[in-house]
Amino acid sequence: MVSPPTSPPASPPASSAAPSAPMALNSLGFAKPVAETRVVVAMSGGVDSSVTAALLHEQGYEVIGITLQLYDHGVAVQAKGACCAGVDIHDARTVAARLGIPHYVLDYESRFRDQVMQDFADSYLRGETPIPCVKCNQTVKFSDLLTTARDLGADCLATGHYVQRFDTAAGPVLHRGADAGKDQSYFLFATTPDQLDYLRFPLGGLSKEETRELAHRHGLSVADKPDSQDICFVPNGRYGDVVRRLRPGAVEAGEIVHLDGTVLGTHNGIIDYTIGQRRGLGIGGRKDADEAEGPLYVVGIDPATHQVIVGPQSALACEQVHLGETSWVARDGAPLPGHAVLARLRNTAPAMPAMIESVADGGVVIRLQEPQFGIAAGQAAAIYDADDSQNLLGGGWITAAPLAALAS
Amino acid sequence: MPVADPIYLDNNATAPLRAEAVAAIHKAMGPPANPSSVHGFGRRARLLVEDARQSLGVLVGCRAQDVVFTSGGTEANNLALSGFSHVITSAIEHDSVLQAAPRASLLPVTGDGVVDLAALKQMVAAVPVEQRKQTIVSVMAANNETGVIQPLAEIVQIARDAGLATHSDMVQLLGKTHIDLEALGLDFASFSAHKIGGPTGVGALAVRPGQSLTSLLRGGGQEQGRRSGTENLLGITGFGAAATAAFGDVAHYREMARWRDAFEAEIGAARPDMVLFGADVPRLGNTSCLVVGDKPSETMVMALDIAGVAVSAGSACSSGKVTASHVLNAMGAGEKAAQAIRVSGGWQTRRQDFERLAQVLAGL
Numbered sequence: 001m002v003s004p005p006t007s008p009p010a011s012p013p014a015s016s017a018a019p020s021a022p023m024a025l026n027s028l029g030f031a032k033p034v035a036e037t038r039v040v041v042a043m044s045g046g047v048d049s050s051v052t053a054a055l056l057h058e059q060g061y062e063v064i065g066i067t068l069q070l071y072d073h074g075v076a077v078q079a080k081g082a083c084c085a086g087v088d089i090h091d092a093r094t095v096a097a098r099l100g101i102p103h104y105v106l107d108y109e110s111r112f113r114d115q116v117m118q119d120f121a122d123s124y125l126r127g128e129t130p131i132p133c134v135k136c137n138q139t140v141k142f143s144d145l146l147t148t149a150r151d152l153g154a155d156c157l158a159t160g161h162y163v164q165r166f167d168t169a170a171g172p173v174l175h176r177g178a179d180a181g182k183d184q185s186y187f188l189f190a191t192t193p194d195q196l197d198y199l200r201f202p203l204g205g206l207s208k209e210e211t212r213e214l215a216h217r218h219g220l221s222v223a224d225k226p227d228s229q230d231i232c233f234v235p236n237g238r239y240g241d242v243v244r245r246l247r248p249g250a251v252e253a254g255e256i257v258h259l260d261g262t263v264l265g266t267h268n269g270i271i272d273y274t275i276g277q278r279r280g281l282g283i284g285g286r287k288d289a290d291e292a293e294g295p296l297y298v299v300g301i302d303p304a305t306h307q308v309i310v311g312p313q314s315a316l317a318c319e320q321v322h323l324g325e326t327s328w329v330a331r332d333g334a335p336l337p338g339h340a341v342l343a344r345l346r347n348t349a350p351a352m353p354a355m356i357e358s359v360a361d362g363g364v365v366i367r368l369q370e371p372q373f374g375i376a377a378g379q380a381a382a383i384y385d386a387d388d389s390q391n392l393l394g395g396g397w398i399t400a401a402p403l404a405a406l407a408s
Numbered sequence: 409m410p411v412a413d414p415i416y417l418d419n420n421a422t423a424p425l426r427a428e429a430v431a432a433i434h435k436a437m438g439p440p441a442n443p444s445s446v447h448g449f450g451r452r453a454r455l456l457v458e459d460a461r462q463s464l465g466v467l468v469g470c471r472a473q474d475v476v477f478t479s480g481g482t483e484a485n486n487l488a489l490s491g492f493s494h495v496i497t498s499a500i501e502h503d504s505v506l507q508a509a510p511r512a513s514l515l516p517v518t519g520d521g522v523v524d525l526a527a528l529k530q531m532v533a534a535v536p537v538e539q540r541k542q543t544i545v546s547v548m549a550a551n552n553e554t555g556v557i558q559p560l561a562e563i564v565q566i567a568r569d570a571g572l573a574t575h576s577d578m579v580q581l582l583g584k585t586h587i588d589l590e591a592l593g594l595d596f597a598s599f600s601a602h603k604i605g606g607p608t609g610v611g612a613l614a615v616r617p618g619q620s621l622t623s624l625l626r627g628g629g630q631e632q633g634r635r636s637g638t639e640n641l642l643g644i645t646g647f648g649a650a651a652t653a654a655f656g657d658v659a660h661y662r663e664m665a666r667w668r669d670a671f672e673a674e675i676g677a678a679r680p681d682m683v684l685f686g687a688d689v690p691r692l693g694n695t696s697c698l699v700v701g702d703k704p705s706e707t708m709v710m711a712l713d714i715a716g717v718a719v720s721a722g723s724a725c726s727s728g729k730v731t732a733s734h735v736l737n738a739m740g741a742g743e744k745a746a747q748a749i750r751v752s753g754g755w756q757t758r759r760q761d762f763e764r765l766a767q768v769l770a771g772l
Binding site: 064102104106107148151152153 | 703704706707709710711713714731
């Protein structure tokens with residue numbers, strides 16, 4: 001008689017809870033009780049990070065809230081006598097106090113100025129269109145704050161980003177947020193393996209609506225607070241003013257020149273223009289040419305001559321994109337030449353099929369299957385796995401404006 | 409895991425309310441109490457205010473009628489300086505002096521945090537004769553961050569010899585050493601209730617007989633025209649009770665200096681890289697300003713808080729943001745200014761509080 005195949009017992013034997021058995025991992029992936037797991041939550045004062053803190057606190061973790069003072073709010077809004085801290089810091093303190101968790105405000109103004117705002121201004125002056133939020137995640141949040149969290153003996157640093165982190169046999173991976181509309185993986189392309197080891201994103205599997213519901217259920221005062229839209233230190237969206245304040249005298253007027261060499265007008269500074277921009281160029285159309293080539297777009301910015309170069313939409317088409325300062329989420333995660341990938345060139349754009357064309361020190365060249373319009377230097381390209389479009393591989397900063405050659 | 413029984417060593421920021429103050433406030437609560445009223449209710453309130461004035465006068469060595477109650481040390485400092493167009497003060501003053509006199513001439517301090525008397529002499533000599541009447545020299549009695557005690561008698565002497573008025577922010581010194589305003593000859597001295605176990609929201613300015621003072625607030629002319637606004641009766645009552653109780657604190661702080669010294673010696677033995685500020689000059693027995701390790705101040709304060717010990721660093725903005733200490737910067741502390749923590753005991757502090765801090769620091 002053949003013995004029946006062993007099948008698991010209907011209910012686990014009582015002995016499975018023996019003290020010698022390894023402890024099950026808690027929801028943050030640590031083999032210890034939640035009460036002994038210390039988590040620093042980066043609290044911005046918005047609804048997402050507030051819910052993150054509330055959820056972890058409810059689960060019994062030892063939660064410590066930290067809010068970063070990144071810039072002088074009074075200066076940013078140009079209001080004399082305004083407090084250095086904006087309403088967001090007060091909101092974070094209120095939420096933490098209501099939850100009954102320790103909360104601290106750290107003065108990161110000088111770091112933020114040096115590592116994010118100066119870079120932002122310089123990038124614009126180079127004719128680029130920067131994304132300071134990525135730099136901020138890269139330096140201030142996931143470098144300096146992470147160090148502070150480690151110094152405080154925390155097991156991990158949790159944020160309210162809509163991305164999902166999974167542990168695999170090969171190490172942690174970073175996937176897009178479950179809510180495609182809120183996914184923030186683009187802004188986290190530069191996350192390093194060491195950082196990802198230490199980071200947790202408890203909201204990654206939720207939708208924004210679910211987060212707001214949770215905020216209401218926890219009675220958080222920020223439950224209905226609108227999402228921030230602008231760059232935080234440019235509250236009114238007038239980034240040109242910020243650049244002019246940071247770099248007085250550096251912004252110079254110049255010419256608006258057509259690709260064919262015709263001077264069409266003048267401008268007050270290249271920082272007011274972005275590759276792909278069509279409206280507000282301050283130049284009239286060219287009657288005879290208009291019909292042939294359609295409306296004019298900014299197709300190039302030359303910081304050396306202070307020229308804004310305009311041309312037809314076709315001149316914006318771009319298949320090859322150079323990426324510098326590339327960074328990969330997984331250890332040994334750099335894709336090889338010839339590898340098919342998906343590239344997202346703007347946060348709101350879909351990820352496009354592409355191929356890694358070549359790899360050089362610290363950078364890659366990718367070739368897009370379909371040409372894209374309006375790719376600007378200084379922007380980021382997030383690279384995803386072609387076989388699993390949710391899986392963020394990493395990315396880099398778009399360097400060499402591909403149209404420079406065309407213009408000259 | 410949250411610590412069940414945290415200890416409090418941040419008394420230079422504020423001290424717990426003393427039982428004597430609680431009892432006095434409790435007793436005064438309830439009946440209508442406008443000390444200016446002409447009826448019996450008003451008279452009883454007046455008596456409470458005058459009792460408190462007497463208590464504070466006794467504690468600081470001035471007549472009761474020379475005490476003007478204010479909303480706190482900040483208002484007292486603002487009030488004292490408001491009558492002068494030129495202020496000579498030190499670089500290590502509290503913000504309520506520095507901000508009240510934004511165009512003041514700032515005296516440097518030594519590496520130990522003591523006001524440079526030679527610089528004071530030069531600065532005083534440079535005041536034109538016709539400006540002397542509008543000039544005041546304002547130097548704190550003891551610094552809130554380092555506890556360093558300033559040579560007030562010499563400072564007053566130098567200023568008076570040149571015919572200048574004098575003021576001292578004595579908020580931190582109150583209750584910790586014997587104060588004799590009459591002997592010191594100061595024109596104005598500021599005090600605060602909550603540093604000695606009274607309630608927040610009440611302070612006082614002592615005014616030398618003969619010195620005039622104009623109310624900052626226009627109104628009913630209370631406090632003999634020197635501070636308009638109905639007296640904060642409950643606060644003042646609590647201040648008076650705390651002042652009476654603080655009379656016995658001087659011996660307590662003398663003993664605390666030994667606990668503090670033992671604490672510093674223990675840390676110094678384990679951590680030879682420890683830096684102490686003001687250890688070689690006279691300082692308050694309750695205060696220790698030190699650097700242990702190379703972590704930023706704010707990280708140290710957070711880590712100690714999480715471990716159940718409340719200390720502080722620099723000065724906290726209302727947002728809770730901690731900025732590097734302007735006091736330590738003025739002392740030339742360099743990068744150490746951003747790594748220092750301040751430990752300060754109060755009337756309730758026991759020897760074991762300092763011992764526990766030493767243990768926790770060793771474990772960080």
